Amino acid sequence: MASPTSAPLHTQHLVPAPASTKIRLALLATALCDALGAPAEFKPRFSFPFISLMKPNGNFSLGAGVWTDDTSMMLALARSLATYNASGGFDEADQLEAYLRWYQDGVLSAIGRCFDIGSTIRRALKIYKDALKASGALSPAETRRALARIARDLLGDGFGGNGSLMRVLPVGLAYSRDPAGAAAYARRSSATTHPNAVCAAACAAWTECIARLVRGADAREEQISKLDVLHPFAAYPWPADADALRVALAADVPLPAGVVDPAAIEAHYTAHHPLMRLRAAAHTEALAATPSAGDAEALAARTRALLPSAAALPSSGYVVHTLAAVLYAFLATRTFEAGALLAANMGDDADTVAAVYGGLAGVWYVAQEEEGADGEEGLFWSPRVRAWRNALVRRDLIEEVAGELVEFVERHAASSLSIIRARKSQFILQLNLLSASSTRGGLSISVHLYTTYCKNKRVW
Ligand SMILES: [Mg+2]
Numbered sequence: 001m002a003s004p005t006s007a008p009l010h011t012q013h014l015v016p017a018p019a020s021t022k023i024r025l026a027l028l029a030t031a032l033c034d035a036l037g038a039p040a041e042f043k044p045r046f047s048f049p050f051i052s053l054m055k056p057n058g059n060f061s062l063g064a065g066v067w068t069d070d071t072s073m074m075l076a077l078a079r080s081l082a083t084y085n086a087s088g089g090f091d092e093a094d095q096l097e098a099y100l101r102w103y104q105d106g107v108l109s110a111i112g113r114c115f116d117i118g119s120t121i122r123r124a125l126k127i128y129k130d131a132l133k134a135s136g137a138l139s140p141a142e143t144r145r146a147l148a149r150i151a152r153d154l155l156g157d158g159f160g161g162n163g164s165l166m167r168v169l170p171v172g173l174a175y176s177r178d179p180a181g182a183a184a185y186a187r188r189s190s191a192t193t194h195p196n197a198v199c200a201a202a203c204a205a206w207t208e209c210i211a212r213l214v215r216g217a218d219a220r221e222e223q224i225s226k227l228d229v230l231h232p233f234a235a236y237p238w239p240a241d242a243d244a245l246r247v248a249l250a251a252d253v254p255l256p257a258g259v260v261d262p263a264a265i266e267a268h269y270t271a272h273h274p275l276m277r278l279r280a281a282a283h284t285e286a287l288a289a290t291p292s293a294g295d296a297e298a299l300a301a302r303t304r305a306l307l308p309s310a311a312a313l314p315s316s317g318y319v320v321h322t323l324a325a326v327l328y329a330f331l332a333t334r335t336f337e338a339g340a341l342l343a344a345n346m347g348d349d350a351d352t353v354a355a356v357y358g359g360l361a362g363v364w365y366v367a368q369e370e371e372g373a374d375g376e377e378g379l380f381w382s383p384r385v386r387a388w389r390n391a392l393v394r395r396d397l398i399e400e401v402a403g404e405l406v407e408f409v410e411r412h413a414a415s416s417l418s419i420i421r422a423r424k425s426q427f428i429l430q431l432n433l434l435s436a437s438s439t440r441g442g443l444s445i446s447v448h449l450y451t452t453y454c455k456n457k458r459v460w
Helices: 019-040 069-083 092-105 119-135 140-153 169-174 179-191 197-218 227-234 240-249 262-272 274-289 296-306 319-331 336-344 350-365 383-391 395-436 440-456
Strands: 062-064
Touching: 019 069, 019 169, 019 197, 019 336, 019 350, 019 383, 019 395, 069 092, 069 169, 069 350, 069 395, 092 119, 092 140, 092 179, 119 140, 140 179, 169 179, 169 197, 169 350, 169 395, 179 197, 197 227, 197 240, 197 319, 197 350, 227 262, 227 319, 240 274, 240 319, 262 274, 274 296, 274 319, 296 336, 319 336, 319 350, 336 350, 336 383
Parallel strands: none
Antiparallel strands: none
């Protein structure tokens, strides 16, 4: 197999697979990476033994393979989208109630109780719970008031944590056919606990990326490369109130107009994008450090050589740091395993960086749902990843929620299709009526309409 690290971004392509496969494995990959990185949470980079397998989580006195709040909240959001009001859909109150069930009763937790929660999320849930206490069930107007209170109290710069980014994956998975709509939902999803503008913009951009990849993989658009993942972040129209994201993720020098050759675009970003400069330096170092990496020690050395210092690439709970660290882990490696090792060994907010990476990397690398189906050393499955999977606790819960989300997506697609078919029948009926009453003028209108229909058929 080729090196798991260096290769030009424009030569690494999205692995095609049906949306249902991508959804199932993206949820699993999130939990795998969350559990892998959890023991390194709160620890400074390079201050802990190298992580390459599931280890006990000493931060909370938990066994190996236990996933944390990141996965629980992601599952809660996925279940809400899949089951709201019986047929599924987006509803802020339903999402907040799902988060509360996890926080208070341990629903969708790995060990039957919530053992960690971010301070901003705790405050948002308290506001919502207080509103619930006052009136039992909230009317739409009361829900709006509770959300307005959350927006007012948790808007400041001190509330720019990664708590909404870490759970937003299901929005992009569920609404992949409509990236712009998915981005709007992502902003609203963030606002339930993280109304801060930077958090909302990060969730929107991330969701657009996930939705586009799921849609592209499902349609077997094999030409989407990792450069096509980097470019939208580098050139994103970051709003003025989320300028920190522009500073971290935009190129110092915008891509000149007219540059279309992928190798030339990549060369530009390698010179002018902060993450790409780090990547180039780290690849040179990794190559020099371990020319013939093979055993566990060499794996640790190679992974560490790929890791910039925490000063150059922080992995803190600040949403900007998290997003940049995740993109780096994805762009600096070329297998699911190599990126997961990189993210987990960053330390600090390692579980969240790894969990967010897992969602993207699951969508990118998974070819087949069945483990091992893409070979002993595939881009997603490897002996080490299978060992992580075997050590993961409550895999059944993750698979159950993933199944619900897949069902929602398929139901949604089927109902969209029936609307399209109904519109098509109505249109053809109109054509027939026109033709039936046709004089020469009517016929020419029919021909015009039919031609328009044929032109638009792909969209329909
Ligand atoms: Mg966590």
